[in-house]
Amino acid sequence: MQDIALSLLLFTPLLVAFVVLFLPSTAATAFRYLTLAVNFLQVIILLIILRAYDPALALQFVEQQPWITLDLGSWGVLKAEYFLGLDGLSLPLVILSVFVMLIATISSWKIAKNVKGYFALLLILNAAIIGSFTALDFLLFYLFFEFMLLPMFFLIALWGGPKREYASIKFFLYTLLGSIFILIVMIGLYTSVHDPSVTGKLVHSFNVLHMSNATNFISNSILDPNNVWQIGWYTARQWGFLLLFVGFAIKLPMVPFHTWLPDAHVEAPTPISVILAALLLKIGGYGLLRIAFPIFPDSAVYFGWFVGLMGVISILYGGLNAMASKDLKRLIAYSSVSHMGFVLLGVASLTSEGVAGSVYQMFSHGIISAMLFLLAGVIYDRTGNRMIGNYSGLSTKMPGFTVFVLVAFFASMGLPGFSGFIAEIMVFLGAFKSNSINGPLHESLAIVATLGLLIGATYYLWTLQRMFFGPYNLKGNLSGAHMPDVNQREYSMLLPLAFVALFFGIYPQPMITIIDPFAKHFAEFVLSAGKSLMLNP
Amino acid sequence: MTDLKEKLELIGMSLSFFIPELVLTSGILLVVFLGLIKREKDSLLTLVSILIFASSFLSIALNWEAYATPNRLFGGLVRSDDFSAYLKLLFDIAAILSAIMTWRKTNNQLHLSEYYALMMAIVLGAHILVMSTNLIMVFVSLELISISSYMLAGFSFSKRGAEGSLKYFVFGSVASAIMLYGFTLLYGFTGTLDFSSVEFVQQLLGKNSIAFFIAALMAIAGFLYKIAAAPMHPWSPDVYEAAPMPVIAFLSVVPKLAGVGILTKFILAINSFGQSTVDWQFLLCLISILSLTIGNFAALWQKNPKRLMAYSSIAQSGFLLVGIASFQQQGVHFMLFYASIYLLMNFLVFSYLQYFESFGLTTLASFSGAGRKFPWASILVLVGFVALTGLPPTAGFTAKLFVFTSLWEAYQVTGKEILLWLLIFGLINTVVSLFYYLRIPYYAFIKSGESSEKANNLTVENFIGLTIVLCLLLLFFNPGLLMGWINKINFVL
């Protein structure tokens, strides 16, 4: 079980996806239940994994099989592996994925149009997401990374809102552009990295762990740390870092590469925006933590201030935009931009608090944003309209709904007692401390970033005031729309999310024990390695 | 007169390496003859020609070793080696596939016997072109390909078909005249017609003369016209639009690959192992950037699938050139890999375009809702387009990865900025290409057309398509299957 757990997690959805493809498209309910079954199966596997997982160890559930081994004659051997593993970074995200995917399936229950295609794509997406969170081979990671695009594209473009085509194309364009940047660096990396385990012949390895070790670089290759290969203003390594950074920042998304997000969210159907916000954005952060920073520690230290700055800018800019947006989903989308800014800030701090904070933030934002989008979906289901201005005084008609909205909003604005607070406070502590342990960030960044909390509170409270308080009425063409309170199905999605957000806000220890070793190691490694490498040339 | 005897014996011996070509030649005669005696039996002709192509394929594949060992034939006019042998295999496969496509054509192909005769002539020309090491051979075989293609392009026997073949003819003859002029000058400078010979290279070693550059450039221009790479590309969209679908599929693969093959040999010769004072690498990079740009960007506007594919093939030749531009053994190998994948992707897409055409889907807009009507076909063709774009998990991605790897290596060796630019540029172009490659699937799946009844899924196209798709996936997950073989090829000038 130990050694195939991840593969099971990964391939069950794929298999079922094919089953779904070959079933007659009339069996709509069958698809739903199949997908649900897959999700539950994944939950079970995950529980087994959690039972066996030992936070003390670095990398576990490793599956390493040779995948592509190609003799390139004079250039040595190209070696890509089927290399999966779990550590303090990937496990929280895997937990998140499994959980959110389950929620997403439940919330897709009402999908009526071309059910077969929908659930097939959903399952493929599921596999791709799990894969990209567990892959430790760059090629494998890239495979899953790209593999998410098409299903997402079609899910938005086929089941989306009125402007779905524009939104989907935009999404696709942006993400593909990012992945191209990543591809460039990937080519450079695997050509300049060799596998130390094989002696005698030159083996170009895609193994991320090998790439993260400066000694594995072939001497005088372009990306060799001991070799200054100047291209324009920066060295090749710095360019490589920047390209990776931009590639993942687009996914994150970071200002100014974020404009695909609001459109995609606004147009996507509810379950898809849930997945988009809760999982896809995390892959950006994951990539930074797994690939960009460890592989280019020197450049990471060199550009750390810049990363942090962009994080702060995203926090404030996203918040301000959220304040100005009239569409509920758009507001939430921008708030996501703002919250993912914290991830950047925490990572850039290179302190273990900061890093732990940003991983924690990824997890908690996953939960909370999922909840937010579900809530927006609840309204949208009722009226088919998301304009904040069209509602007021909903609290009188939908008390239960209002309670959830209150929970979600306050959780999202970082009220203590919810997971968001723990994450943000740790990010702040780390970012502020960074300078004192000669990390890359200056205190002022952390101080400026705190304004984000105020802005967040502002737009959420304002929305509450506009939509839920005051006398009840519906403006626009919705007047007289029937507004029933949340129903069973919606409860079954919202309650668990709320509970999780609350639990990890009050008692973060379980998650922290998983994250902390990774964060500690990461911060120390990147900082020390970066410093030492920067001294070298 | 004794040496004459030896020569004749040598020629007799060389014939044993010429079985595929002989098969094709006799095939031409046979087909023409069949055409004379019975006109109606189209399927018979198809069968016969498929058999001929297949036998030419088998005669190479079965005793691969014999063909793999380098061998100067006919007094050094041609050399049969594994590089050319591999390309020959690709030509034959392409010919077989297009014959199948022809057989699947709903409206029967007129003058089928001549049609196949021309096709065989092209394959024959391609075979000899990639083998030839002598400028005369290059010229003659190239002309054989060209002249046959001019006529084949017009085989839709329609107004547009005539126009297409006219344009092809005029452009082609000018291009070959330019190339020929270049050849003559090269002959003048080196005093030999054998561009693989030592003296040819020696004469050029460190030759710093503009005349030489002009000559070589003119020669290369001729090859570029065959490859349909910028700046010699403008004929291809018009020709492709007019020609029947199998012919396009055929022309977009065979002459192109033949041209790439000979260009590889030729450019390495004139580059004279990097001793040349002219930076041919730079030139190739420039050409491939041009082709990528023109092909991709111009394709964005097309409303007609054929034209779209024409521009796409221009861009694809840009990618093929990338492999050569690295000027390294491995780069050539990757180019061969790319060529093989390109063949598969191209035929996948074209066979489906023909399939859709038979249902009257001739403009992009008319594909609306095709996803509902032909679910299988649409999904499979989607994979084809994804492969052309170069996204995982298709071999298209692997091929791009490989060629760009060779580029990176070249950059690492030479440190020429242009190579880096080509790398970035080519990859960015991938994003651009996405726009038009995904347009047919976009219409097919996302635009909703009039919902008509589902078409039959059990068609030959779907069978072939599925096979090709499986190949593409397989070659992504295990490129070693093909690469292992290609890597054995050692490319010698």
Place this chain on the structure above:
Amino acid sequence: MEDIQSYEATYFTTCLVAAVALPLISFFLSFAISEKYSWIVSFSAPFLLLLSTVAAGFVFYAVWNHEPVNIQWHWFTCAGYTFTAGVLLNNIAALMLLLVTFISFIVHSYSTAYMAGDPDFRQYFAMLGFFTFSMLGIVVVDNLLLIFIFWELVGFSSYMLIGHWREKPEAAEAAKRAFLINRAGDIGFLIGLMILWANTGSFNLTDIDSLSGYSSWMTAASLCVFCGVMGKSAQFPLFSWLPDAMEGPTPVSALIHAATMVAAGIFLLARVYSLFTPPALDVVIIIGTLTALAGALSALVQFDLKKILAYSTISQLGLMVVAIGAGAPQAAMLHLFTHAFFKACLFLGAGSVIHSLHQAQHQSNTALDVQDIRNLGGLQKKLPFTFIIFLLSGAALAGVPLFTGFLSKDAILNSLMAWKGSDLSWRWLIFASAFLVSFITVLYTFRLIWSVFKGEEKVTASLSIEEPPVAMRVPMAILAATSCWLFVSWNPFDFSGWIYNGLTSVKHFHFTFIALVSAAWIVVALIVAYRIRERSFKSAVLLNGFYLDRVYRWLIESPAFQLALFTNKVDKKWIDGVLHTSAYLQLIAAHVTGWFDRVLVDGAVDGAAGLTKGIGSFARSFQSGKIQLYIFWAVFTIIIFIIWTLL
């Protein structure tokens, strides 16, 4: 021996946990109970609070004048530092614990009658319980991070309670403002935490107490923490939310915005006093003085019954802060203690006035603003009980001798006396202004009571008004009783009673003449107040609390919102514009190549696509279909290549 101790320990712990947790239980209970059994809440909530008060009493008994108790539980470990959840109970905390539970219990039981028939009855009690819980959290916990957490939570519950009547837009607005202003302060607090973390790597109060020496970061940290205090306990310039908060139900005002939450700031200052460096303390005292004066003056001119009390609260809080700044946290705590009782009592009294008037209105449906003192007057006959309550607690507020207020104020004045030093300096100004504040206090208290209960009835004459029910009167009576001086110390002129001595270890300085002077001062003030009773002061500035709201709106809100709109425009116009500029390029290219209509018809999926199409159209413009031009272009390009290489 051990087992006895351990037994005591467990017993103690259970009491503590009970005291803190019971309000939380009441919160959950009130939520859990379904609509139609809501009457249960009106019994369960006060009962649970009573229990918690009793438990608090035990804890108090165990802690008061004993060694401080510090129990820590492991919360989570991160970055090699163990964040503990612990309690630190010394005299201050114990006193506060008792105070909060007690007053909360009083208010609970008062509310059962006051809020009867309210549609959101259960939610009201739930939030009340939740508030009490989080307030107790602030009181007992032993590290600043946890304090911050509960600090935010009380902010949240105050938000919920101010906005209790959701249909009232003003309520929602006031709630939002209150929360945001608090958040602004809390951000300062947060930054303080960061500084602390970066420098000491610990949040524990005990570690803070052990800090020694004045380093600049301590000043910075303490001032940042003080920002939080300014927000929470309504110091200048962040006090404008408190008067607005009066939109909430009156008992809430009594509990949160008079007795406990706003006092939390003072408590915090006393708790982390050792963090404050002399320069920081100077800032603190100046802010405090300003607040005290501003509050007092504004209270003088208000017409709204509750607003007067709110402003008076502000000024009293200012006084406490002054005491802290003067280096006498014990004095501040003493005043906090006394003030909590009499101010709560005053609010409850005001509540009873409002309640009975509302009842009266409902019988004879006349509409008038029952909180506007201009409509009130001469209610003494109709509401004698309430009048007594007002009189007693008002006297305490005004600092009339023999009342608790007198003593606590005396303590503050004493500390100032000692602090100002012998030689003349700006500190004398502070000292003087403290006297001035106590003078004005008398004036507005007198004016309040007089205008409500004395004089002849105005609009209310027609109404038939009777006293509120017992459930409201008893709590008021209890609170009123506590404004007797004995409650603080046996000697009506010496504040150093059991509480004061319990709060400070230093030998207390006591200038008897200050007591006499201030007593006389009060009498003078009373006389003056009587003379000017009919005169009503008019000052728009004071009436609107120095227009702070508007200042915020001009300086912060509208700029922020403009910025937001601007960024939104940036997003649409520029960042997408980078993509969409291409749309223009595309048009140009289209013009150039004469494919205008097709560009528009074709409809670029995106700007970027548009750009590419711009280039594309350019590339395709060579594709004119004229073969000779093809040849021309091809040859021409070759020539360009050649010339390029030539050059």
Place this chain on the structure above:
Amino acid sequence: MIASYVFYLFEAVAAISAISLIFIRNVFYGALLLIICLLALAGIFVLAFAEFIAVTQILVYAGGILVVILFGIMLTTKISGKPLVVEHNNKFSATLTGVTFFALLIYALSKESFINTPSVASQENFNNLQLIGIGLMSDFVLPFEIAGVLLLIALVGASVVASSVKSKNT
């Protein structure tokens, strides 16, 4: 001595006819000019010891291609007394390319120097005809055969293309 006059005469004729072909507007005259040019070239070939090529030139071109071309003219123009006039277009681009290209070639070639060692005598004692004959059968048999195939294909194809019935147009 005479030979050189003749040579330059031929050169001049070829050059003039080629240039005037650019400006001539009548197809018939154009064809005739081409013939003149080709004949002049044939003369030059003779002087360059390539008699066989010269003969082929005259036979194939003058005799073959030109006749075919004239047929073409007949077929593609309505014969009506007046001479059919050919318009010119893309004059600018044509001159641009043509002249530049010419200039470039002249410039480049003028930089080249070709050793003119072999004397007239050495040329004499070779029999080009024989060499070519043997070459065609031995060294260059392959291109010869290919050329055969080429001719066959051209024949077959051309017949199909030319005879394709008009009714099939779309």
Place this chain on the structure above:
Amino acid sequence: MFPTEHFLYLGALLFSSGLIVVIVKKNMIMVLLGIELMLNASNLNLVAFNQLHPGSVAGQMFALFVIIVAVCEAAVGLAIIIQVYRYYQTSVPDEVSELNG
């Protein structure tokens, strides 16, 4: 014998004028003539260069094949032109431009 350059210059002239003819003429037959001219330029070069290598006839051989190919091209070209003429009733290249874009 005559200096090779003089052959080459003439060849260059023929080639360029052929190119001009191809681009300029509004008649496909004329275009064909231009192409022939270009081919002949090459022939001239070949013959000229062959002079430099007595004993080898490679150049002349090449010229021979060029002529053969030229014949085929001319034949095919005319066939195509005639076909086009059938459809378009014109022999002006520019008027044969339905395919574009």
